Amino acid sequence: MKDRKVGPFALFFMLLLWCFVVFGPIYFLLCKPIPDYMVDDKEVSPWKGVITLWDYPRVDIENGSRYGWINGKIKAFEKANPGVYIELVPIDFKSGPIQLETAISTGEVPDIAPVAADYAIVSKQLLEPVDRFLSREELDDYKTQAITAVRHEGKAWGFPWMMTTYTMILNNDLFREKGVEIPRDGNWTYDEFVNALKALTFDRDNDGKKDCYGFNSFIDTYAYNLWGILLADGAEIFDEDYLIYRFDDDRARKGLQRLVDLKQLHQVTPSNFGENTEDQAWLTFYRDKAIAVYPAGTWTVNTLNRIRQQGAGFEFSVANYPIGEKGLPVSVSANVSAYGIFKQEDQSKLEMCVKFLKFITDEKSQKELHRLGVFPVKKSAGNIYENDPMMSTIEKSLPYTQNLPRHPYWMTIDGILQSQIRQAVLGKKTVEDAITDAKLKIEAFLEMKKKENGK
Incomplete structure (x- = not known):
């Protein structure tokens, strides 16, 4: 009997069948679909x-x-x-x-x-x-x-x-009207600052009452628009290394006295300075155009520019807080x-x-x-x-x-300080009493927190 020859196509299919038998199980084992419950969604x-x-x-x-x-x-x-x-x-x-x-x-x-x-x-x-x-x-x-x-x-x-940060915004129109020079480099001493404010406080309509003032602002919690004046002579609020209260020395007294004097001595602020709200103070500056210098956050620059573009407003510039005995302009801000x-x-x-x-x-x-x-x-x-x-x-x-001071109870301390500052500005307390009372209240509060925490 003669040997039968295997054709090329038959040989190909035989090899294919052999590969399927040998490698098929391995393929299905490795490539078996993974059930949905086994999929880690976080990875996919x-x-x-x-x-x-x-x-x-x-x-x-x-x-x-x-x-x-x-x-x-x-x-x-x-x-x-x-x-x-x-x-x-x-x-x-x-x-x-x-x-x-x-x-x-x-x-x-x-x-x-x-x-x-x-x-x-x-x-x-x-x-x-x-x-x-x-x-x-x-x-x-x-x-x-x-x-x-x-x-x-x-x-x-x-x-x-x-x-x-906070900065001082100046109404250039008022400065020009009264012939007061704007700080060319943005810096002025406290005396130069006060002299300018005095010249910028006047009776515009000659009715015997002042209607333009050199300065205005407001006092409120979480607002640090006035602290550039309070700390101008080098006062500190806290020694942050040891969380020791420091706003009780001569530098602090001098800083607070400077602020109080703007209203009580120099009379360069509206009569309601110290009890007015932020909105009330801001309106006197941008709408009434009755304030020459207004301390505010940097956002006010964009706001005032937009008002001018709308055909209102006035020409303005910026300056640093007045320089006191510290020798540098200071501002305080979050x-x-x-x-x-x-x-x-x-x-x-x-x-x-x-x-x-x-x-x-x-x-x-x-x-x-x-x-x-x-x-x-x-x-x-x-x-x-x-x-x-x-x-x-x-x-x-x-x-x-x-x-701002890195203190765990700063919110409460801020409220105490702002309250005492307000009372001094309004003339309800002397500077000495306000400084002393602030320290006593803050130290009493901190002592209470120590007891609460078992320290």
Whole structure:
């Protein structure tokens, strides 16, 4: 019987069958579909859900909205991250700190809030430390003043996003009308300051009553528009190394006396200075045009520019606080604003919060801060006010801005101090009594807190 020859096609199919028998089981074992219940969603897809953000208003010059800038950032982030929603809860500067304190006491905190430079919150370790999310290059990009504001016990507790300060806004029209020279370099001594205010306090309509004043402002909690005068002679509020109260020496008395004298001695303020509200004081300056010098936050520059563009307003400029015995202009402010993330149970949600905060503090966002009248915290943003001499002048004063005392009970201490300052300005207490009473009340409060904490 002759051997049958195997054709090439038959040989091919035989080899194919052999491969299937040998390798088929291995293939199906390795490539077997994984049941849905075995899939780790955290590994396969990014986190989705709602992130709550509490934030303060910042007027945006592009649209006049108090939340226009941050809302724009939220929309862009949500578009780039489908399934992630940022719920913005507006809070205001007056009641916001109290709302946050209440939220902390009840455990109903937001995911993100501008609290990472707030020592009272940071010291309680309520926030997520964020060092592990920041590369060395990212850390080095922060200006020293900015990253220092969020550091505590060697860790960074949030993402700085802007810096601001208080400055003196001058009504150039009034200065020109009375022939008073505007400080050319933005600096003046306290005596030069007072002499200018006296010349700028006058009866414009000759009815026997003063209707234009050299100076106006207001006194309120969480407002530090007058502290550049109070600390001009070198006074300190606290020795922060040991949390020892210091606003009780001759430098403090002199600073408070300077402020009191503006109303009681020199009479360069409206009669209701010390008991007026912020809105009332602001209206006398921008609407009535009856005030020559008004201390305010840097946001006012954008606001006044917008008013002028609308055909109202007046020509204005800026100057530093008057120089006292310290020899340098001083201002006090919560000058670094930084977002912090409250403690999170879900690691993936935490990472999404970080992603959002990196997005709104990136170089592009930093370069847009001119819309809010504030300053970048990152070196890479460069000089965003290169073509704005007024804001450039203010930016040069940032190194002279003292941040708020890093004290766990600053909110209460601030309230005590502001109350005593008001009573001195109104003539209800002498400077000596106001300084003494403030110290006694603050020390009594701190002693009470020590007993409560068992120390």
